[in-house]
Amino acid sequence: MTKFTAIPATVAMCIASTAYAADLEVTHWWTSGGEAAAVAEFANAFNATGHNWVDGAIAGSGGTARPIIVSRIIGGDPMHATQLNHGRQAEELIEAGLMLDLTDIAEAQGWKDIVNPPGLLESCTQDGKIYCVPVNIHSWQWIWLSNEAYKKAGVDVPSNWDEFVAAAPALQEKDILPLVVGQQGWQTNGAFGVIQVAVGGADLWSEININKSVEAAAGPEMAKVFAAADTARQMSANSNVSDWNLATAKVINGEAGGQIMGDWAQGEFAVAGKIAGEDYTCLPGLGVNEVISTGGDAFYFPKVDDPEITAAQKELASIMISKEAQVAFNLKKGSLPVRGDIDLSAANACMQKGLEILAAGGVLPSGDQVLSSDTTGQIEDLFVEFWSDLSMTPEDAQARYADIIASAD
Ligand code: GAL
Numbered sequence: 001m002t003k004f005t006a007i008p009a010t011v012a013m014c015i016a017s018t019a020y021a022a023d024l025e026v027t028h029w030w031t032s033g034g035e036a037a038a039v040a041e042f043a044n045a046f047n048a049t050g051h052n053w054v055d056g057a058i059a060g061s062g063g064t065a066r067p068i069i070v071s072r073i074i075g076g077d078p079m080h081a082t083q084l085n086h087g088r089q090a091e092e093l094i095e096a097g098l099m100l101d102l103t104d105i106a107e108a109q110g111w112k113d114i115v116n117p118p119g120l121l122e123s124c125t126q127d128g129k130i131y132c133v134p135v136n137i138h139s140w141q142w143i144w145l146s147n148e149a150y151k152k153a154g155v156d157v158p159s160n161w162d163e164f165v166a167a168a169p170a171l172q173e174k175d176i177l178p179l180v181v182g183q184q185g186w187q188t189n190g191a192f193g194v195i196q197v198a199v200g201g202a203d204l205w206s207e208i209n210i211n212k213s214v215e216a217a218a219g220p221e222m223a224k225v226f227a228a229a230d231t232a233r234q235m236s237a238n239s240n241v242s243d244w245n246l247a248t249a250k251v252i253n254g255e256a257g258g259q260i261m262g263d264w265a266q267g268e269f270a271v272a273g274k275i276a277g278e279d280y281t282c283l284p285g286l287g288v289n290e291v292i293s294t295g296g297d298a299f300y301f302p303k304v305d306d307p308e309i310t311a312a313q314k315e316l317a318s319i320m321i322s323k324e325a326q327v328a329f330n331l332k333k334g335s336l337p338v339r340g341d342i343d344l345s346a347a348n349a350c351m352q353k354g355l356e357i358l359a360a361g362g363v364l365p366s367g368d369q370v371l372s373s374d375t376t377g378q379i380e381d382l383f384v385e386f387w388s389d390l391s392m393t394p395e396d397a398q399a400r401y402a403d404i405i406a407s408a409d
Contacts, residue, residue: 022312026299027056027072028083029065032245034267038333042135045325051312056082061244063186063380066373073098078302080309081316086123086134086298087368093300094126100301105314106130111321116340117358119294123369132298133317135326136335139292139354140190140262140366141197144269145281148254149176160287161198161228164258168235171257180256181236181387182247185380188387191260192229193367197293198286200225202364208405210370218402226394226401232260233387251280260286262295266334266350275348282350284357292357295366296335375408 024046030039036057043053056079058065066089069082073093084090093099106112106121115121115134124132143164150157153171158164168178181191197205200221207216216222239256241247248268250256259265266276274280284290299320301313319325326337331346336354344355357363367376382404386397 020308020312021050021052022080022309023052023054024080024309024312024316025054025056026081026083026316027058027065027069027079029058029060029062030083031057031059032243032268033271034245034269034332034334035264037271038267038329041328041332042320042325045319045322045328046316049315049319051315053316061184061186063184073302078304080304080313081299081301083297084132084300085366085368086120086132086296087366087370088123088372089368090131090300091126093302094131098302099131100303100310100313101129101131102133102301102314102317103130105318106133109318109321114321114339114341116338117294117363119363119365119369120296120298120338123365124298132300133320134296134298134338135320136296136330136333136338137292137294137354137358138262138264138296138333138335139284140194140260140295141285141291141293141364142263142265142350143194143258143260143283143286144248144251144265145258145283146251146254146256147279147281149251149257152176152254153257157281158258158283158287160283161195164283164286165231165235167257176254177236177238177250177256178258179232179235180239180241180247180250180259181232182244183239183242183384183388184244185377185384187244187247187261188383189367189376189380190262191232192225192383193293194260194286195228195232196222196225197291197364198288199228202289202291205364209367210365212405212408214402214406217405218398222398222401223394226398229386229397230394233390236387237390263334263336263350263354266348267332270332270334270348276351277349282353284353285362290357291362291364292336292354293364293366295368296338372409375404378404 046053120134124130153174155167155170158167171178204221207213245268248265251259252272323342327342330337386392
């Protein structure tokens with residue numbers, strides 16, 4: 001495993017003042033260009049203390065990394081810190097007593113007063129104790145449009161979902177893929193969730209995902225959502241791409257008109273030197289229902305029986321929520337910070353839109369915060385099949401979806 005950076009001479013002096021230089025193995029799945037640039041900000045900040053960030057990047061999506069992370073912790077070979085999505089992904093590890101309680105530093109540093117919206121910290125809290133440090137807000141509720149693709153097709157850049165659908169034939173005329181979707185369950189499920197909010201509305205989303213209403217899942221409003229998802233899968237039929245960032249690259253290069261994806265896609269546009277509003281357009285809530293979903297990432301710290309490692313783990317958690325690290329990391333990651341008391345004037349036009357929606361309270365929890373990993377997995381499997389097997393009708397898919405919601409937890 002590699003360290004991100006040699007410790008500059010100026011920092012070398014502080015090593016002498018660091019009682020113990022800990023090597024902490026940190027696992028995450030941030031391996032795309034934008035993700036790697038962002039996580040380097042955390043690594044460099046930690047290395048500057050005299051400790052060592054030993055990078056444990058796991059290639060692939062969260063769906064690949066999470067089973068590896070969980071099995072290492074359960075199997076007695078834990079890393080010292082790991083990314084997970086804040087929400088319910090660690091609840092069984094916490095119940096098994098395997099995770100470090102961070103309540104003492106959270107209270108000492110006033111996380112309850114710092115973290116906004118409060119739901120982020122609630123998603124790190126179990127049985128009244130805090131087990132993770134939230135590090136960003138990543139919202140799925142976006143579509144990213146290539147201004148170049150629409151110019152090439154001779155049509156205006158869409159300002160909402162209906163205009164996006166109407167512009168599809170003009171793009172296809174120019175052999176441009178209207179919508180690109182990476183063929184992985186978390187991506188097709190993510191895209192469906194965004195369509196659900198845009199076409200069905202935030203209340204319908206909550207009625208189903210929070211209240212687990214089977215009636216709503218099987219009802220006529222959701223039938224409209226499945227019809228829109230059918231249109232989406234038709235428009236993305238020739239995506240021929242798996243990894244999310246390779247799908248984003250098609251929008252960056254003008255080979256696809258749009259991608260429904262979380263705002264981590266911004267990191268890819270940034271690394272490619274693309275300017276929000278000039279090279280690409282972002283539509284929160286598909287330009288229909290402008291909301292931000294408070295998904296995102298947090299770091300959890302498996303318990304180890306070594307007080308110096310434990311102290312270094314708490315030091316890393318404290319750095320990750322610090323003002324400096326929050327600005328440096330989130331500007332590179334394309335995500336929103338977890339604290340409202342920092343200067344993000346450097347944020348681009350899309351992030352500013354997200355901050356405005358957040359400030360106006362247009363907030364929904366993410367699926368990770370309200371559905372168990374098991375229920376999420378079942379829904380992901382359904383949408384892999386729906387996107388790949390066009391013989392499955394929207395009606396069939398909706399019936400299966402309602403069955404999953406009937407046993408959702
Ligand atoms: C999400 C994570 C984001 C980004 C994305 C794609 O689960 O919250 O930070 O990494 O996966 O890899």
